[in-house]
Amino acid sequence: MTVPPLQGITHACFGLSYLLAFALEVARLFWPGRAWRAAGLAVGVAGVAAHTAYLALNPPTPAAPYGSLLLLAWVLALFYLYGTVHYAKQAWGVFVLPVVIGLVGLSLALTATGDAVAPDWLHGDRFWGAVHGFLLLGGAIGISVGFLASVMYLVQLRRVRNRVNPAVVVPMLNLERLETMARRAVNWAFPLLTAGLLVGTLLLRTEHGGPETWLSVKVLTTATLWLVFAVLLYLRYATNVPARRLALLHVAAFGLLLLALAASHPFVPGGDR
């Protein structure tokens, strides 16, 4: 029996494509030239195409760690493509691709069970579960973008502090732009995170309200993440805490996000590993 070509796509196809695109982006730092960028972009596009085809053929549930990480990686891969095309001269991929590769790797480590593939997300009693999952995924995208902006901010700030000649290094977005990007990402992530948590809380109360579920790692880390974001918003809008500290807090929040995504879901089928 022959396997259709697209059915043969695996994590390795797009994971290795992203890895190669990252290597080419790094090469561009040392040997500036259009060829590196074009090659990196071509390989990156191939990776995103393979990733998209894989998700289309094997739609994962965002409730499972495997699925949520893979979906988040896909959105960030699109973000990588956008940035690489839009900010052609900048080392965009050097920052975004490691996160994409890490998420793909992590999703591979948390291999899917049969139930993790859930084509009937929006049907029957799974509807609100899917709404909860997608709201949190939207929040996760915001958190990830904010994390990337914060990391770039810290690197750019370091350059300015060390008085690095802008002409001899790969260009980066300026501090003001990166701060705005991080601020918008928080503004985007927080309402989605809040709404996702509210739906999740209602689901827990009405259907699976045992104490063991309330104290599960997933629920606790997600709640902590929300708290951190509430603090982040407060510090950003109600105090004069320096942008560098906010960026560091955002990096920590991303760590919490990874923990929350990687933790098994307490009650959704397919959430268990």
Next chain:
Amino acid sequence: MNLRAIGCNVGSAPVELREKLAFDADKLTRALAELTARYGAEAVVLGTCNRVELYLARPETVAPVHAPLVAEYLSELHGVPVADVQPHLYEHADADAVRHAFRVAAGLDSVVVGEDQIAGQVKDAFEAAQRAGATGPLLNALFPAAARASKRVRTETGLAQGQVSVASAAVGFLKEVFHRFTDKTVLVIGAGEMGRLTLTHIRELRPAAVVVTNRSPEKAAALAAEFGGAALPWEQLDDGLAGADIVVSTTGAEDYVVPRRRFDEKVRPRRGRRKLVVFDLAVPRDFDPRIDDGDQVSVFNVDDLNRVRDQQLAERRRHVAPAEALVAEEVAAFLTDWNRRRDGPVIGALTEEVNRIRDAVLGPLLGKLNGKLTDADKALIEAAFRLYGNKLVHGPIAALQEASREGHGPGLREALMRLFGLQ
């Protein structure tokens, strides 16, 4: 080619002489008109603060204009003794003049190698000459080619990269911090020349407001008026600092004008999280360096900016050799193209003349032999005559092309025209 580039620059003439030889609009118009009328030459006059150069092209059949003649003309135009001018003039001829024009346009002959202003100045000089009707075939070909060479050097080598003045280094750092400048306020403390120069560069970013403060209100008002800004009383310096995004400080104060305590108590609490970039260009410094918190407030001193400038100059020097090679390539391409253009009509006329003679001989011959030859015989005879004609002109054409490459084209062109009776 009969081209001369004659003039003086920062390396050959002192600033006092260059000042006297400077061209204002009236003198430029007069010079372009007189050079074309008096010497029958195409002319472009390039005048910048670092150089005064005349590019003069005459027909190949007449003698070129040499430096002594140009010295006399400049002396007459500017009222400077000819003895003061002539020793400082250099003269580049033909291919060397082409190369010089290309090097000047590319910034290779500039004091700050790779500086980009010169490309625009060369373009302006050429356009002014065109408007005055002072250019002809050679200069109309030369200056666009020089502009192309300049563009290639700037895009294909690193010669024009980075900031090579303290003021432009400051702008480079500003672009690393701020995204938009139309909502930013620039505060200038002191009214020194360095501040004025830096402000000139910063103003190109189109900031929302420029505020100037100085111990002397008159000087503050004068500088503010020059840059379309507002003067701020010296006593309100803290208010100015609280509202500013960019500060350029160049006072001659002996001690810190803004000590750390003053800034932390009277300015920092009023600024929120807004970023402030300070260029402290004064020596001794005006700002306590401890005000720099590595995030919201950055204080750059003159050493920081000098370091970037020096680094950039060294970086540019690395690109001189590739840029020179590129210029040499463009010069060769220009000369080949120019010679082809000059030789083309002669070669065309020569070929036409040989073909005419061939047809004049062949036509009657074939007429006499009419009826005795098959079509194949006729074709054979026609081909033989064609081959003979081609072989006949091949030698003179090859010799002309070689002579043009070596710069002796005009003489041989003239000889060929006479020998073959060409028009």
